[in-house]
Amino acid sequence: MSEERSAVSPALARPAEEYLGHLAVERGLAPNTLAAYRRDLDAYLVHLAARGVLEPDGVTRADIEAFIMARTAAGYAESSTNRALSAVKGFHRFMQREQISTTSPTAAVRVLRTEDRLPDCLSVDAVGRLLDQPFPDTPAGARDRMMLEVLYGCGLRASELVGLDLDDLALADEFLRVRGKGSKERLVPIVGQAKACLGDYLASARPSLAAHGRGGASPAVVLNCRGGRISRQTVHAVCERAGRAVGIDGLHPHTLRHSFATHMLSGGADLRTIQEILGHADIATTQVYTHLDRTQVREVYLSSHPRAR
Numbered sequence: 530m531s532e533e534r535s536a537v538s539p540a541l542a543r544p545a546e547e548y549l550g551h552l553a554v555e556r557g558l559a560p561n562t563l564a565a566y567r568r569d570l571d572a573y574l575v576h577l578a579a580r581g582v583l584e585p586d587g588v589t590r591a592d593i594e595a596f597i598m599a600r601t602a603a604g605y606a607e608s609s610t611n612r613a614l615s616a617v618k619g620f621h622r623f624m625q626r627e628q629i630s631t632t633s634p635t636a637a638v639r640v641l642r643t644e645d646r647l648p649d650c651l652s653v654d655a656v657g658r659l660l661d662q663p664f665p666d667t668p669a670g671a672r673d674r675m676m677l678e679v680l681y682g683c684g685l686r687a688s689e690l691v692g693l694d695l696d697d698l699a700l701a702d703e704f705l706r707v708r709g710k711g712s713k714e715r716l717v718p719i720v721g722q723a724k725a726c727l728g729d730y731l732a733s734a735r736p737s738l739a740a741h742g743r744g745g746a747s748p749a750v751v752l753n754c755r756g757g758r759i760s761r762q763t764v765h766a767v768c769e770r771a772g773r774a775v776g777i778d779g780l781h782p783h784t785l786r787h788s789f790a791t792h793m794l795s796g797g798a799d800l801r802t803i804q805e806i807l808g809h810a811d812i813a814t815t816q817v818y819t820h821l822d823r824t825q826v827r828e829v830y831l832s833s834h835p836r837a838r
């Protein structure tokens with residue numbers, strides 16, 4: 530890939546770096562999203578180089594459609610290809626706005642149609658089995674139980690849980706200050722078992738974990754066994770291990786977030802409230818849970834109504 534990358538024209542590579550800088554500074558894109566856009570643009574520029582395209586105004590609609598077809602042939606998911614196309618469209622709009630190019634070759638290129646895919650969701654009983662299972666009577670065990678309770682009880686992303694600092698906690702007021710995508714802050718309620726588990730962890734388990742730290746105390750809420758901030762990979766591993774213990778294979782932190790939203794909707798919460806808690810910028814992102822709830826309603830109807838079978 531390095532040899533292919535070296536063939537990319539500087540006339541395209543420089544604007545690509547400027548565009549990524551724009552996304553990071555002015556748009557405030559999350560690091561993971563920015564890294565994905567960088568990979569997509571790198572692949573796009575290599576594709577253009579292979580087709581002999583060296584100048585911004587030399588890109589045609591056919592070049593872009595060929596890029597999409599190549600990704601599809603390589604087996605990329607439609608969602609991944611659409612994200613790459615979004616990066617490409619944004620790149621060309623940026624070059625036109627900055628007067629680096631005079632053409633708009635992406636204007637007529639349409640995203641791929643994707644099937645509506647409902648997010649994975651646990652039943653209320655499955656969540657009960659997961660959270661009520663015995664955890665090791667150790668600081669790490671108390672931490673792991675707390676993480677699962679907070680992920681489900683507050684609907685957090687794994688990255689948001691990892692990013693929590695002690696200054697973000699307002700347990701007396703039953704709120705957490707959470708930094709979501711694009712470093713946008715929101716207040717999330719924390720009550721019930723999630724609040725109780727977090728309080729217990731802070732009182733006993735966290736000080737034990739912090740004692741293993743070196744080079745000063747970490748401000749992080751969730752610590753690893755070396756007293757530093759826990760990683761997202763560890764959160765994923767804890768979820769998978771805890772799920773496997775109660776017969777739930779491949780449990781992902783996001784499944785707990787989806788379950789939180791679905792159970793809130795089923796319990797009578799309105800979409801705007803769920804949108805606010807989850808930190809969705811667009812209500813359309815939250816509306817997927819209405820489809821999930823309708824699916825569950827249909828299943829209950831089919832199993833309960835005497836003339837449905």
